[in-house]
Amino acid sequence: MSVVSGLVVVGSGAAGVSAAETFRARHPGIPVRILTTDPALPYAKPPLSKDFLCDRDTRLDLHSAQWFDRNRIELIRGVTVRGVDVDRQEVVTAGGRRYPYWHLVVASGSAAVRPPISGIESALTLRSFADAVALKMAARYSDCAVVIGGGLIGCEAASCLAERGVATMIVAAEHVPLQRRFGVEAGERVAKILSDNGVRFAGETTVAAIEGDRVVLGSGETVDADLVVSATGVRPDIRLAETAGLTIRDGRIVVDEHMRTSARNVYAAGDVALAHNVTAGRPIPAEHWRDAAHQGRVAGMTAAGFPAVWDIVPSFSSVIGNAVLRYRGWGAGYERARFVDHHTGFTVWYESGDGDVVGVLTHNADDDYRRAEGILRKR
Incomplete structure (x- = not known):
């Protein structure tokens, strides 16, 4: 049975769903x-x-199954796209099925990065809903856990x-959590927040191996852990873009301010995109849910x-314990x-070499957070 061309979106995260929803509203x-x-x-992943x-009340579904049916958006789940034929304008699945497109949005997101540690295959990640369910179930039967990585996801999961x-x-290589991204002083405050929530932080430390129900640190010390979480970052999934020959820089797909890639009628949005931001006047990586949703709408x-x-x-x-950090x-x-x-609380103003504000991190300082919007746009 032939498939009629239209809009094809690869990926069902914020960027992909936003792109499909926006296109459908206009056509x-x-x-x-x-x-x-x-x-x-x-x-929603956040x-x-x-x-x-944490067992807090939350609504995860972006839309119900009935919403997709009602809006006549065909949601094809559990399928792997293995290639894009940009000349014939077709998407090819691992099973050999071909979907022709007039316009294609690549919103394939990111995959968790596992460090090269002996026994790392036994560690859980927290990237998908399935990951979260598995981790939540494992936590019910665990007395002690080690989280590898002191980034945002690691801190949230640990709390x-x-x-x-x-x-x-x-366990993290940095002296304090979030140091590489937000600096030492902010990291010291986050370490205090973690401690207040019952989380121990072992900085300037590496994991050498995971052996059954214990973790071996780089120092040779062992730590009991019947649950290990790997939270060492993510990598944009650009495999599809590579097979399609799209222009890639710094591990992301290069797009303009309209989300257009180097191929005709192909767009990219979300984690995979390195998009030109009109307000910044330069390409900016999309790193978070709100960016992805807005880029999807633009696409x-x-x-x-x-x-x-x-x-x-x-x-x-x-959100780390009861503390809310805003950037x-x-x-x-x-x-x-x-x-x-x-x-x-606190505010951290991040400045360029010439003194321009390029970012702000706040905790219980909403006035500074709101004021930063105007400052960043003006600069």
Whole structure:
């Protein structure tokens, strides 16, 4: 049976669903398909480590199955796309099925990176809903856990495990958590937040091996752990883009402010995209849910033939225990970090070499967070 061309989206995360939803709203009669390896209905990922793992009330589904049926968006789950024929404008699945497209949005997201550690295959990750369910079930039968990695996901997951009564330690190469991204002073405050929530932090430490129910540190010391979580970062999944010959830089697909790639009628959005941000005046990696959703909307608008550009200032929040950290800015690059202590929180202003503000991190300092929007846009 022949398949009618239309919009094809690869990936069912925020970027992919936003692109499909936006395109459908403007073209009710053109076929729209989402192809995804995930067997679950499209869901929000940030609540997995912030709420779901902690047993807090949360709504994960982006839309119900009935919503996709009602809007005539064909959601094809549990399928792997192995290639794109940009000349014939077809997407090819691992089973050999071909889906022709008029417009294609690549929103394949990221995959968890596992460090080269002996026994790492026994460690759990926290990237998908299936990962979160497995980790939540394992935590029920665990007394002690080690989280490898002191980034945002590692800190959030560790605080949730501790909240569930699991004695939890974070092991990280940095002196303090989040040091590479946010600096030493912010990291010291996060270490205090973790400690207050019952999480031990072992900095400047590596994991040499995972052996059964214990973790061997680089120093030779062993730590009991009947649960190990690998939270050592993610890597954009650009395999499809590589097979299609799309332009790639710094491990991401190069797109303009309209999310157009180097191939005709092919767009990219979300983690895989290195997009030109109009407000920043330069390419910015998309790192978080809000960025991905907005980029997906831009891709959907552009594919539908309507004007749209990526111009928002990226922002995100992180929940560690009861503490909420908020960031707004252009990413990791900064020359100076100006730490401002408050009675109940703090603000860190990140500045370039010429003194321009390029980002802000706040804890219980919402006025600074709101003010940063105008400062970043002006600069």
